[in-house]
Amino acid sequence: DAKTTQPNSMESNEEEPVHLPCNHSTISGTDYIHWYRQLPSQGPEYVIHGLTSNVNNRMASLAIAEDRKSSTLILHRATLRDAAVYYCILRRSYNTDKLIFGTGTRLQVFP
Amino acid sequence: DGGITQSPKYLFRKEGQNVTLSCEQNLNHDAMYWYRQDPGQGLRLIYYSQIVNDFQKGDIAEGYSVSREKKESFPLTVTSAQKNPTAFYLCASTGLAGARYEQYFGPGTRLTVT
Numbered sequence: 001d002a003k004t005t006q007p008n009s010m011e012s013n014e015e016e017p018v019h020l021p022c023n024h025s026t027i028s029g030t031d032y033i034h035w036y037r038q039l040p041s042q043g044p045e046y047v048i049h050g051l052t053s054n055v056n057n058r059m060a061s062l063a064i065a066e067d068r069k070s071s072t073l074i075l076h077r078a079t080l081r082d083a084a085v086y087y088c089i090l091r092r093s094y095n096t097d098k099l100i101f102g103t104g105t106r107l108q109v110f111p
Numbered sequence: 112d113g114g115i116t117q118s119p120k121y122l123f124r125k126e127g128q129n130v131t132l133s134c135e136q137n138l139n140h141d142a143m144y145w146y147r148q149d150p151g152q153g154l155r156l157i158y159y160s161q162i163v164n165d166f167q168k169g170d171i172a173e174g175y176s177v178s179r180e181k182k183e184s185f186p187l188t189v190t191s192a193q194k195n196p197t198a199f200y201l202c203a204s205t206g207l208a209g210a211r212y213e214q215y216f217g218p219g220t221r222l223t224v225t
Contacts, residue, residue, distance in 0.1 A: 041199075041219070041221075042218060042219065043115075043202075043203070043216030043218055044154070044214075045216065046213035046214065046215070049213065099156070101154040103151065103153055
């Protein structure tokens with residue numbers, strides 16, 4: 001399974017944009033890039049996913065590099081409720097039932 | 112509201128006892144999953160089921176068993192054979208199989224075995 005690399009932790013101030021990077025240099029052509037986040041003592045929550053094009057939804061934006069070897073999750077205005085561990089996950093089209101979680105990025109948001 | 116229910120939130124057991132964790136969903140999802148999470152780590156897949164009466168082992172199935180007699184229910188039994196059962200257990204489901212679709216997670220059960 002293709003691996004992702006994320007920084008262990010990041011910090012942001014409230015109301016500021018946050019860019020969470022993810023490297024996935026061994027990504028294959030049919031791998032989807034998924035992002036989940038996990039608040040303390042809760043189950044993970046789906047955030048966004050994409051294949052090649054940049055994606056936007058009500059929670060965040062996903063910017064995918066042209067070569068697809070990296071991507072960035074963008075929170076446009078961080079709030080205290082965005083403090084969580086963010087996981088970048090590749091989903092193989094032929095192994096669709098597995099979500100391979102790494103250790104993610106712990107985002108701290110300061111008031 | 113539709114969602115996934117896991118009960119109880121906290122569970123304490125003595126070593127050597129089997130324990131069953133409940134997972135129920137009313138999302139009409141076909142596929143259901145069990146994950147385990149240890150402190151500071153990501154989630155690891157224990158078992159998953161794509162249809163009723165069928166399930167497959169994940170990466171760490173040893174010491175666990177599951178059943179899928181109903182579409183909405185996927186209970187996990189942690190047996191006495193599981194060497195390190197203390198962990199946070201998460202159940203998930205998805206309506207459609209495929210890399211394009213997201214998984215929905217329950218709130219989790221924190222199991223402590225002493």
